[in-house]
Amino acid sequence: MSMRVTTLMSSRATLRDLNEGLGRLARLQGQLSSGKQITRPSDDPYGTSRALALRGELGGLDQFQRNVNDGTGWLNTCDTALGQMSDVLGRVRELLVQGGNDTAGPAERSAMADEIDQLAESLKQEADVQYGGRYVFAGTATDTAPYPLGGVDRYQGDAGTITRAIGPQVELPINADIHQLLGDGQPAADDLLLNTLRDISDHLRGSTPADAAALRGTDLQRLDASVDVLNGIRADVGARTNRLAVASARLSGLAVDATRLLSDVEDADMAQTITEYTTQQAAYSAALKAGANIVQSSLLDFLH
Amino acid sequence: MTSAFFGLQTSLRGLLTQQQALDVTGHNIANANTAGYSRQEAVLEPTRPYIVPSNSVNTGAGAQLGSGVDVAAIRRIRDQFLDLQYRAQQMSLGDATARTGSLDNIEGAFAEPTDDGLAAQLSRFWDAWSDVANAPENVGARAALVTTAQTLTASFRTISDQLTAIAQQAQDEYDAITGTSGDVENIASELAGLNRAIGDAVFRGQEPNDLMDRRDQLVDRLAQLAQVSVTDTGDSRWRIDFGGVTLVDPSTPTGYTWPQTLGRTPGGKLGALLELASASGPALTYRSQLDGVATDLVRAVNTLHTSTPFFDTAGTTAATIAVVATAATVQTGSGTASGENDVAQAIARLRGGSTDQLYQALVARIGTESQAAVRAQSTAQSLVDAIEDRRQSVAGVSLDEEMTNLIRFQRGYQASARTMTTIDELLDTLVNRTGRVGL
Numbered sequence: 001m002s003m004r005v006t007t008l009m010s011s012r013a014t015l016r017d018l019n020e021g022l023g024r025l026a027r028l029q030g031q032l033s034s035g036k037q038i039t040r041p042s043d044d045p046y047g048t049s050r051a052l053a054l055r056g057e058l059g060g061l062d063q064f065q066r067n068v069n070d071g072t073g074w075l076n077t078c079d080t081a082l083g084q085m086s087d088v089l090g091r092v093r094e095l096l097v098q099g100g101n102d103t104a105g106p107a108e109r110s111a112m113a114d115e116i117d118q119l120a121e122s123l124k125q126e127a128d129v130q131y132g133g134r135y136v137f138a139g140t141a142t143d144t145a146p147y148p149l150g151g152v153d154r155y156q157g158d159a160g161t162i163t164r165a166i167g168p169q170v171e172l173p174i175n176a177d178i179h180q181l182l183g184d185g186q187p188a189a190d191d192l193l194l195n196t197l198r199d200i201s202d203h204l205r206g207s208t209p210a211d212a213a214a215l216r217g218t219d220l221q222r223l224d225a226s227v228d229v230l231n232g233i234r235a236d237v238g239a240r241t242n243r244l245a246v247a248s249a250r251l252s253g254l255a256v257d258a259t260r261l262l263s264d265v266e267d268a269d270m271a272q273t274i275t276e277y278t279t280q281q282a283a284y285s286a287a288l289k290a291g292a293n294i295v296q297s298s299l300l301d302f303l304h
Numbered sequence: 305m306t307s308a309f310f311g312l313q314t315s316l317r318g319l320l321t322q323q324q325a326l327d328v329t330g331h332n333i334a335n336a337n338t339a340g341y342s343r344q345e346a347v348l349e350p351t352r353p354y355i356v357p358s359n360s361v362n363t364g365a366g367a368q369l370g371s372g373v374d375v376a377a378i379r380r381i382r383d384q385f386l387d388l389q390y391r392a393q394q395m396s397l398g399d400a401t402a403r404t405g406s407l408d409n410i411e412g413a414f415a416e417p418t419d420d421g422l423a424a425q426l427s428r429f430w431d432a433w434s435d436v437a438n439a440p441e442n443v444g445a446r447a448a449l450v451t452t453a454q455t456l457t458a459s460f461r462t463i464s465d466q467l468t469a470i471a472q473q474a475q476d477e478y479d480a481i482t483g484t485s486g487d488v489e490n491i492a493s494e495l496a497g498l499n500r501a502i503g504d505a506v507f508r509g510q511e512p513n514d515l516m517d518r519r520d521q522l523v524d525r526l527a528q529l530a531q532v533s534v535t536d537t538g539d540s541r542w543r544i545d546f547g548g549v550t551l552v553d554p555s556t557p558t559g560y561t562w563p564q565t566l567g568r569t570p571g572g573k574l575g576a577l578l579e580l581a582s583a584s585g586p587a588l589t590y591r592s593q594l595d596g597v598a599t600d601l602v603r604a605v606n607t608l609h610t611s612t613p614f615f616d617t618a619g620t621t622a623a624t625i626a627v628v629a630t631a632a633t634v635q636t637g638s639g640t641a642s643g644e645n646d647v648a649q650a651i652a653r654l655r656g657g658s659t660d661q662l663y664q665a666l667v668a669r670i671g672t673e674s675q676a677a678v679r680a681q682s683t684a685q686s687l688v689d690a691i692e693d694r695r696q697s698v699a700g701v702s703l704d705e706e707m708t709n710l711i712r713f714q715r716g717y718q719a720s721a722r723t724m725t726t727i728d729e730l731l732d733t734l735v736n737r738t739g740r741v742g743l
Binding site for chain 2: 003004005006007008009012013016038040041042043044045046048049051052053055056057059060062063066067070132133134138139140141142143158160162163164165168169171266298299300303
């Protein structure tokens, strides 16, 4: 025997189907208006944990990018200052070669010595360069001028390293050790640049044959050694700037990937959602039409 | 031989019976949309036949002459077995519905995945440490870090409070249903009254169909709340066991006993509410797992932040986690130099570490459990719907059927009236036209 279908049954079934259809429409509508297919964890628990991890990763990549930008600014400041120092050393070498010639008279040599002293001060000035209010060449003692102008030639900073996190567990030092170039001046007798410049200045002012010999011999050698050290530091800073540029490009690439993955996990596929929505809407209209007919007709319509 | 008026009596019975059957049909039609109503049927039965004595017919044997029809009973059409199945599924549905509601609230409390969720706030917290590492000399960056950390701890506390409230809501709902004048007591007292009325009617030989419908409907409602079993005590009165205790018992003076302490696993909505409110329920379990995330965060940060604690060492739960560091005491480096950032750098490196992973796993677990609950509810709902359809198929009123019955009984009534007219005409012939020869 077939199932007995009663009035309440068909109206209940119709209502239930309409409700389900409307529920599906509402869910798709939510996806369309928010653009997300995951609005709460139960929509897709695995997708949610992936989305959270990717969001975290994306946040991290943004932060690393900011760190890279900050580090690049810092290294550029270092590089500019080191470039200026390089120019200064060029001028010193010119003066030294002129001063070593026997043609220069005492007055000229004294003027040269004055200029050397000025150049030494300008080297210290370059070493005191700041980035965002911080002394870039002072190690971690960033609030202390490494070579205070008009003061002694001794280094006031420390040997600390400043790093920037440029990737997960990747940290790059961004400060250069200027102390190994400039040294602590004549009292330390360390043969480093400030000591050399003060010696050159003394030798220019001096008039003994030994002074002239030193100018032509050891002073030139010591200066050239310092030029090598400076070039080494510049090359190192340049290499690290390049590394930051590479890291920046890589971080942008990773951010694009992570954004795409996150979008795959979290965002609704608009074309698919709209198609599904249209289909559901058609199904819902059909259910409405059918329901209206089923519920309305009965034997009563045909009895007179 | 029968009386000349015998046929009139038979027709009268026909008229009265068809009329009564029409009344039953009318009752069915009137209740076509009444919830819990079972269709009724007038059971028609031939009345006791007239015994024609022997030797009065040609064969010499006696005969039985039918004397018409009567309504033997008005019975309710219902399948008790479907009721049993329906109540078992109602219990699962009650359980699943309460569970889904609570888990839905829990998901709402976590508000993931959004830009305001705890995951996003943790990410901002690590960002703030990175910013401090980039500018350790900058008081502004440290102050921003402290503010970010305070927002983070406030979020921990808010979620923890909401989870506590969700567990408390389940307990409150349980108390409201089981308390004085709650659903259970109201239903039980009505059932006790129905038991008495039904017993009295059955004792008088009547079938109290509508009272029985009402009783079935009330037991359906009880079944949603907890496990129900019904025993007929022999006189159509029911003893009803509810959630492990005897709730309705016709042999007691009041007919029911409430309040009582339900069994440990009463089942149904009440069982679910008890579990949802308990320490092992989802809300408080997830709260203690959130405590685990908070503990991990406090431990991880404070271990690296060696000068003074960054987070209050006493507050290791989600409800008590608090920032004690100020912009002045935030430690950026292990030494005293202003530009040192190794500590800030190390804390920023915690990004994506155990704290983030614990939290993500927690959210995934909540999502999985909530999804399972939604599925269980939808399954229970469709089972209840299917059984309700079958119940309706048996007990529901079909207007088409009732209209057919209407015609059937109307025609029966008309035909009985015609029989009566015919007999009347016979009598007219006998009384008024017989013996008038020659008149």
